[in-house]
Amino acid sequence: METPNLGLPYIMAAQSQKHVTHNEAIRALDALVQLSVLDRGLSTPPGAPVEGARYIVAASPTDAWSGHAGHIAAWQDGAWIFYPPAEGWIAWIADENAAVVWSGSEWSALTTSEGGGGSGPDAEFDTVSINGAAADATNRLSLNAPATLLNHAGNGHQLKINKATAGDTASLLYQTGFSGRAEMGLTGDDDCRFKVSPNGATWYEAIVIDKDTGAVSFPNSTSGGGGGGSSPSQRNRWINGALAISQQNINASATTDAYYVADQLSVHRVTSAGTITVQRVQAVTPGGAADRARVTITTADASLAAGEYLYARTRLEGQSVADFRWGSASARQAILRFLFKGPAGTYAVRLTNSAKNRSYVATFSPAAANTDQIIELVIPGDTSGTWLTTNGIGIEICIVLACGSTFQGSTGWQAGDILGTSGVSNGMGTGSAVFELGEFGFYIDPDAIGSAPLWELPDFASELARCQRYYEKSYALDTAPGALTQTGATGLFCVGGSSAAYLAGVTIPWKVQKRVAPTVTTYSFATGASGKIRDIMNLADVNASLESYEYQALMWATNSTAAGGYNFQWHWTADARL
Numbered sequence: 386m387e388t389p390n391l392g393l394p395y396i397m398a399a400q401s402q403k404h405v406t407h408n409e410a411i412r413a414l415d416a417l418v419q420l421s422v423l424d425r426g427l428s429t430p431p432g433a434p435v436e437g438a439r440y441i442v443a444a445s446p447t448d449a450w451s452g453h454a455g456h457i458a459a460w461q462d463g464a465w466i467f468y469p470p471a472e473g474w475i476a477w478i479a480d481e482n483a484a485v486v487w488s489g490s491e492w493s494a495l496t497t498s499e500g501g502g503g504s505g506p507d508a509e510f511d512t513v514s515i516n517g518a519a520a521d522a523t524n525r526l527s528l529n530a531p532a533t534l535l536n537h538a539g540n541g542h543q544l545k546i547n548k549a550t551a552g553d554t555a556s557l558l559y560q561t562g563f564s565g566r567a568e569m570g571l572t573g574d575d576d577c578r579f580k581v582s583p584n585g586a587t588w589y590e591a592i593v594i595d596k597d598t599g600a601v602s603f604p605n606s607t608s609g610g611g612g613g614g615s616s617p618s619q620r621n622r623w624i625n626g627a628l629a630i631s632q633q634n635i636n637a638s639a640t641t642d643a644y645y646v647a648d649q650l651s652v653h654r655v656t657s658a659g660t661i662t663v664q665r666v667q668a669v670t671p672g673g674a675a676d677r678a679r680v681t682i683t684t685a686d687a688s689l690a691a692g693e694y695l696y697a698r699t700r701l702e703g704q705s706v707a708d709f710r711w712g713s714a715s716a717r718q719a720i721l722r723f724l725f726k727g728p729a730g731t732y733a734v735r736l737t738n739s740a741k742n743r744s745y746v747a748t749f750s751p752a753a754a755n756t757d758q759i760i761e762l763v764i765p766g767d768t769s770g771t772w773l774t775t776n777g778i779g780i781e782i783c784i785v786l787a788c789g790s791t792f793q794g795s796t797g798w799q800a801g802d803i804l805g806t807s808g809v810s811n812g813m814g815t816g817s818a819v820f821e822l823g824e825f826g827f828y829i830d831p832d833a834i835g836s837a838p839l840w841e842l843p844d845f846a847s848e849l850a851r852c853q854r855y856y857e858k859s860y861a862l863d864t865a866p867g868a869l870t871q872t873g874a875t876g877l878f879c880v881g882g883s884s885a886a887y888l889a890g891v892t893i894p895w896k897v898q899k900r901v902a903p904t905v906t907t908y909s910f911a912t913g914a915s916g917k918i919r920d921i922m923n924l925a926d927v928n929a930s931l932e933s934y935e936y937q938a939l940m941w942a943t944n945s946t947a948a949g950g951y952n953f954q955w956h957w958t959a960d961a962r963l
Contacts, residue, residue, distance in 0.1 A: 421477040434460035626825035627674035638664035646678040648852040659686030659813040670824040672840040677823030685816040695787040700963035703779030716766025718830040720837040727820040729754040730810030733785040739778035743770035744803040786812030853897040867913040903959035918955035
């Protein structure tokens with residue numbers, strides 16, 4: 386009779402020499418309890434084992450160990466005694482400093498039900514699963530619990546998350562259903578970032594703390610910072626991307642070069658034979674904007690000369706794009722998107738610096754001719770060149786519809802003033818061809834997501850203020866400069882005095898601080914003549930001399946000889962555009 390687990394012999398009733406049976410059981414217990422073996426890699430018995438030495442017999446054993454692979458071999462009383470293991474037996478391997486377990490067919494590293502094994506005196510593990518949480522090669526420590534406590538060991542306590550290089554990530558990620566919703570930490574560089582996501586794929590930065598200065602920016606907040614603007618939609622750095630503001634030309638058409646079809650968007654043409662008509666038109670875009678720019682080829686130029694071109698352009702102030710860090714090793718990726726409708730062909734976008742000695746060129750081809758479609762392009766940050774972060778031209782963006790060989794180069798970043806490639810179609814080549822552009826967006830992409838955020842219709846009042854930093858007028862918003870109207874005119878009125886000539890002045894504060902001291906042009910409200918103000922007392926236009934400042938314009942009006950007083954009125958524009 387033996388015990389069911391270790392096979393120890395029982396002492397039977399009336400058995401003689403009971404001590405033999407007892408000692409046999411004691412010997413087995415001595416070999417198996419607190420099991421620690423010297424080695425598990427030997428197939429041949431060692432030559433001079435010490436009393437009590439234990440081994441796990443390796444595969445293909447020979448000599449006295451033959452036929453006992455996987456068994457416990459114990460040298461006891463001058464002989465080898467073998468103990469076949471049962472499933473679940475645990476042994477310590479002295480020469481490996483590791484624990485192993487018998488699975489029923491082999492000895493292997495000790496594991497928990499879902500964790501990993503390891504070695505070393507401190508019980509290292511490849512993976513650890515706690516309370517049924519599945520650990521894996523990425524999530525090597527996994528826990529199911531309502532809370533986790535990391536307590537101090539006498540004083541304070543730090544939770545440290547280390548990364549290998551600046552371009553790696555060290556962050557805390559918060560998920561819903563294993564899909565990311567919020568993240569904070571060092572994500573892709575050494576600035577501290579706080580960002581959120583509605584779906585785990587598209588991310589929006591809420592707070593960025595500069596590692597060098599500690600300066601805090603709010604890219605998508607009403608608090609501003611980082612060029613974020615004055616409303617949530619102003620994460621878009623393209624000012625007036627919906628073309629809702631057109632202070633100078635309203636919806637008038639023109640055939641001139643460098644024509645502002647809307648605030649911050651001008652169309653430029655240099656051709657020897659071709660002509661165009663440009664205007665803002667009302668046609669709802671896929672994103673819900675009410676306006677778009679239209680360029681019609683009224684006279685074709687089938688063969689562009691080397692220095693000829695046609696493009697639409699915006700310029701972004703350096704202070705608004707300083708966080709792109711272009712021109713440095715930490716330059717950040719950007720995303721450009723816009724609505725395009727036009728003839729089939731290949732066209733280009735060009736981004737350049739103020740000196741026009743660094744250019745990025747990308748080409749695009751509409752999937753279907755004369756159909757609204759959104760073009761979206763990833764712009765890698767430029768690590769070379771000089772990119773202004775002042776109130777000068779930070780980044781110039783052009784949508785190129787045609788360019789001659791003088792302005793042709795390759796795609797990607799390059800030196801020089803390059804508009805496109807030799808593969809760009811001649812958009813001037815077909816008379817009556819129509820191009821429409823709108824719904825512009827230009828975004829910083831610091832985490833290299835590679836896609837633009839959802840396009841948002843800008844807040845009109847905030848967008849108007851952004852535009853007025855560069856261009857402002859006294860006329861009503863829907864009234865073009867030079868119109869014959871007294872509504873909104875600036876006035877200077879005084880009663881009394883002699884019939885002698887008068888010298889009078891007035892200070893006009895701007896609605897929005899200008900980028901630089903603007904160029905101010907006056908208009909007679911009665912005749913629309915530029916450079917004039919209206920002398921109402923004498924019913925005549927008179928000259929005006931101006932002195933303008935960054936915050937205000939000081940206008941001096943002269944040449945009135947009306948007895949008993951004077952009354953001057955006029956309109957004005959203030960131009961501080963890039």
